Amino acid sequence: MKRFFKPVEKDGSFKKPALSPSPTTAVTREQKDEKDGEKADERKEPLKFLTWNANSLLLRVKNNWSEFKKFVETIDPDVIALQEVRMPASGSKGAPKNPAELKDDTSSSREEKQILMRAISNAPFGNYRVWWSLADSKYAGTVLFVKKCFKPKNIFFSLDRTVSKHEPDGRVILAEFESFRLLNTYAPNNGWKEEETSFQRRRKWDKRMLEFVLQSSDKPLIWCGDLNVSHQEIDVSHPDFFSNAKQNGYVPPNKEDSGQPGFTLAERRRFGNILSEGKLVDAYRFLHKEKDMERGFSWSGNPVGKYRGKRMRIDYFIVSEKLKDRIVSCEMHGQGIELQGFYGSDHCPVSLELAPSIDSNKC
DSSP, X not given: OGGGSOOOOOOOOOOOOOOOOOHHHXXXXXXXXXXXXXHGGGSXXXXXXEEEEOSOHHHHHHHTHHHHHHHHHHHOOSEEEEEOXXXXXEOOTTSOOEEXXXXXSSHHXXXXXXXXXXXXXXXXXXXXXXXXXXXSSSSOOEEEEEETXXXXXXXXXSTTOOTTOBOGGGOEEEEXXXXXXXXXXXXXXXXXXXXXXXXXXXXXXXXXXXXXXXXXXXXXXXXXXXXXXXXXXXXXXXXXXXXXXXXXXXXXXXXXXXXXXXXXXXXXXXXHHHHHHTTEEEHHHHHOOSOOTTTSOSEEOOSSSTTTTOEEOOEEEEEEGGGGGGEEEEEEOOBTTTTBTSTTSSBOOEEEXXXXXXXXXXX
């Protein structure tokens, strides 16, 4: 939700990360991957999940990585789903892009890719397989990390599950496991004005999400990410402020489209319909019934300006009703208007833990 912030400044100076692992180490890792693959079928499926809108993964690597790394080591998730990674897809100018690969055809893009790959090749991130879905430019994009002992049956990058097709701007990664599907999404922002394409884009997105959940009822779903909507008044710090928010005094023709993007009545109703029709449960609200002004919001406004102290819960774990009795915890890991636990982003990480099913084994 970078709309509340001034543009990100050009990258400043930074300390170069350590050199890449030696060939000997690389061979050892390949051998370990093979062993993990052989044993994957004997092990349980993921139970601990983490989602985070990084608001530029490269900036987080340069400025906040040590703190975030310690956090990941503490949480020890089986799956990490990131949104708004803002790394461009590979492919030279004028040529078709490959959203599954990082751009590296210029000196600057090669350097940025090297910085990022060095960061995620070291512990704890080196213990995960990685899948990218990227936009053509430094915009949007998602990435999924799955521990190597949990090998998904299939990975898709579109809601219609067309092989090799990626959603525009890299907004979807869908991992299919034996007993459930995991969907990582970065939902498009609704925008402010009826005349803007973002209004229609969001309506179309919500329609397709409803179709997806209805067509995927054969297997339980875990849906996570920056969903860019606050479902109920309890999910924002200042309901009246967000309900009456305007941009340059503009009021949409339909009153249900008025207010803060993500908190308009139309968006909230569509989201509620997706949950009810899809038999889905908001994991955080399932456990936390009361409003928590300190830790109850995943997005927090800039510590200066009119959004100071204004917060929204727009990052979620949504699970099928079949999984609700297995929810052990669902927590937001940031607090306060000074963005403690946000690791440089305007969003904080959100975690989910499920109890093992009866027939699962320990990884």
